[in-house]
Amino acid sequence: MKTILYRSETRGHEQHGWLDARHTFSFANYYDPNRIHFGALRVLNDDIIEGGKGFGTHGHDNMEIVTIPLEGNLSHQDSLGHGSVIKSGDIQVMSAGSGIRHSEYNGEQDIPVNIFQIWIFPNKKNVTPRYQQKTFDFANNKNVLHEVVSPVQDDNALWIHQDAWFSLGTFDNGxxxxxxLKSAANGIFAMVIEGSFNVGGVVLNRRDGLGISEVDEIEIKALSDNARILLMEVPMQI
Structure with a gap:
């Protein structure tokens, strides 16, 4: 088993007034040649957006984009005609494919919104752009991992153009x-959202990340109540 540890305080940090952004991997003005990506996982941004502010209309292509609101509500509009609000408990995916334009704003004036925005390299290029959103009941289904993203087109999870699986869970202490893992060619990246976990023998605290490869199975154990974790299984070769 190989591991690479990303402590919360070592992430890149950019303060843009209305945007407080922390980057696990190199992004925008933050660059670390040792932190470009973990397999197909290219971006893991932890963004806090002030009330009434946000990202104006901008474009993406050939990237699978997963947005996970942690607190607050995020308003979304795109060039496919979608207009929606995503909130804690929701997951949103966009396959940028041949090109999509969108905007993201905090629709609340007085309450910040905190999101994870995650980019995954796709296994197909120039696909037809698409958008999908789903609500999950994590709060009432604790102590299990819920599969929220997969390559399978069904009603259980959102799907993306990559052999990648995301799982989320809220756990009680102990x-x-x-x-x-679904594939021997994959690795897994664990990100602690809240609380503390033991992941594969490594203690992780809030917003710590751990990349694990050359392993068939891992065990996670919560070390605090209402501990939340995100697991991202991704191909290691891209």
Whole structure:
């Protein structure tokens, strides 16, 4: 088993007034040649957006984009005609494919919104752009990992153009779960959202990340109540 540890305080940090952004991997003005990507996982941004502010209309192509609101509400509009609000408990995916333009704003004036925005390299280029959103009931289904993103087109999870699987869970102190990787060619990146976990023998605290490869299965154990974790299984070769 190989591991690479990304402590929260070592992430890139940019303050743009209305945007407080922390980058696990190189992004925008933050560049670290040792932190470009973990396999197909290219971007893991932890953004806090002030009330009434946001990202104006801008474009993407050939990237799978997953947005996970942690607190607050994010308003979304895109060139495909979608207009929606995503909130905590929702997951949004966009396949940028041949090109998509969108905007993201905090629709609340007085309450900040905190999101994870995650970019995954796709396994197909120039696909037809698409958008999908789904609500999950994590709060009432604790101590299990919920699969929220996969390559499979069904009603259980959102799908993307990559052999990647995302799982989210909220755990009570002392509760554990095992995760078996779907493919021997994949690695897994764990990001602690809240609280503390033991992941594969490594203690992780809030917003710590751990990349794990050359492993078939990992075990996670919560070390605090209402501990939240995101697991991202991705191909290591791109």
């Amino acid at each position: 509760k554990s779960a095992a995760y078996k």
